[in-house]
């Protein structure tokens with residue numbers, strides 16, 4: 001994985017932690033409580049995947065499977081505005097990068113498997129236009145939370161479905177050299193697993209960083225920034241380490 005292609009997150013400090021971004025050819029899972037910023041990372045990644053390879057992107061479109069409702073279209077458009085204004089030279093005038101994010105809602109784990117059985121031809125066909133090179137599932141846990149009781153039979157069904165889904169994702173990642181980003185609210189669902197990189201996003205450790213901001217060359221008041229922390233928990237190509245970043249109206253910043 002050290003040499004596998006990476007997709008920039010659009011945030012230099014996160015890219016540095018991840019040695020360039022989210023890797024192709026494997027699955028990356030971000031585990032965190034609700035409200036930590038998982039969706040913000042997914043949205044920003046889907047936009048940045050469209051950048052040319054020379055700028056850290058995959059020159060690709062993405063398939064965004066969401067299980068939480070409603071899908072944050074307004075937030076995507078807001079992030080897209082700042083993405084476009086900083087990368088205008090890469091896109092034609094009047095081009096809308098949101099058009100290259102194929103958003104699909106998913107309601108159950110069986111539904112996800114059904115969608116994934118149609119994903120191969122979908123990605124194959126996309127090669128004629130802007131190929132799909134990124135799959136996001138935000139979040140996988142929601143599918144396994146609602147549908148299952150804690151009985152042995154249900155737990156077995158759950159783990160068998162989960163195995164099928166992760167095997168299919170791995171096969172897709174390999175076949176099409178995709179980056180796959182999956183979010184999860186519960187820690188025990190996946191665990192260290194061959195072919196899966198685990199990242200942990202902490203909200204509890206929000207730290208306030210005070211910075212002396214300068215405007216027009218003049219020093220002004222300290223501003224308080226709410227920083228979040230992303231940890232590499234297990235990933236064969238990365239050391240265990242962490243970094244802090246901030247979520248702003250414009251996106252993720254280090």
Ligand code: ADP
Pocket residue numbers: 032033034035036037038039040041075078247248249250
């Ligand atoms: P998760 O997917 O982990 O549940 P989200 O990705 O939805 O979490 O993150 C929600 C957080 O993102 C909010 O608590 C807020 O701090 C931040 N956020 C969302 N939109 C904006 C915005 N427009 N400006 C600044 N911060 C935002």
